[in-house]
Amino acid sequence: MCSGNFAKCLGITLIPLTIICILCNILLFFPGGNVADESSNITDEVFYLGGILGSGVVMIFPALVFLGMKNNDCCGCCGNESCGKRFAMFGSILFAAAGAVGAAYSVIVSCVAINHGPKCFTSYLNGTVQAINVTYPFADGNYLSNRTLWDLCDGPGDIITWHLTLFCILLVTGLVQIGLCAFQVINGLIGTICGDCCGCCGDS
Numbered sequence: 001m002c003s004g005n006f007a008k009c010l011g012i013t014l015i016p017l018t019i020i021c022i023l024c025n026i027l028l029f030f031p032g033g034n035v036a037d038e039s040s041n042i043t044d045e046v047f048y049l050g051g052i053l054g055s056g057v058v059m060i061f062p063a064l065v066f067l068g069m070k071n072n073d074c075c076g077c078c079g080n081e082s083c084g085k086r087f088a089m090f091g092s093i094l095f096a097a098a099g100a101v102g103a104a105y106s107v108i109v110s111c112v113a114i115n116h117g118p119k120c121f122t123s124y125l126n127g128t129v130q131a132i133n134v135t136y137p138f139a140d141g142n143y144l145s146n147r148t149l150w151d152l153c154d155g156p157g158d159i160i161t162w163h164l165t166l167f168c169i170l171l172v173t174g175l176v177q178i179g180l181c182a183f184q185v186i187n188g189l190i191g192t193i194c195g196d197c198c199g200c201c202g203d204s
Helices: 003-027 044-048 050-067 083-116 147-152 159-194
Strands: 120-126 129-135
Touching: 003 050, 003 083, 003 159, 044 083, 050 083, 050 159, 083 159
Parallel strands: none
Antiparallel strands: 120 129
16 A cells, blocks of 8 residues: 555544544533533543544644645655655654644543542531532542442532543543554655655656
């Protein structure tokens, strides 16, 4: 397969992953699937926008660059055959590196959020009155191995499952994006050194 074709395949794969990450991050603004009464009721890591920025906006640029690799003009670079194509492949390496950094940011935010746990409603006695507080009831990911601790959360909705599902999707998707960008770095190096196998400069 030509380097340009392979890059285009990677770009096609990155687009739906990017959309998934953006949607997951947006859904996290609705804890437990409910509209939050106050922004302070939303888990802090949601506002870091790992899915919207890191695996979303930042990833759109390398995805579009990869998609356009096969259409890049590979001729007319100082009269050297394939020079333009090689330069385009080298440029794709830089975009792939930027995409990997963005995805890594999303992965880090997701790991922290999963370990930290969700911000949720907890009840406590204030004298003789039962009061509701919005806080982080878990510490150091202890709720991941001890499901009985989930009873500490009184909402909103099934917040723990909501939190874990969406952040795990962001984590896995971010790792896949890093892998795809790493593949393009290797593909870009091959294309830069060896040129595109299709020899389009010779086409008329």
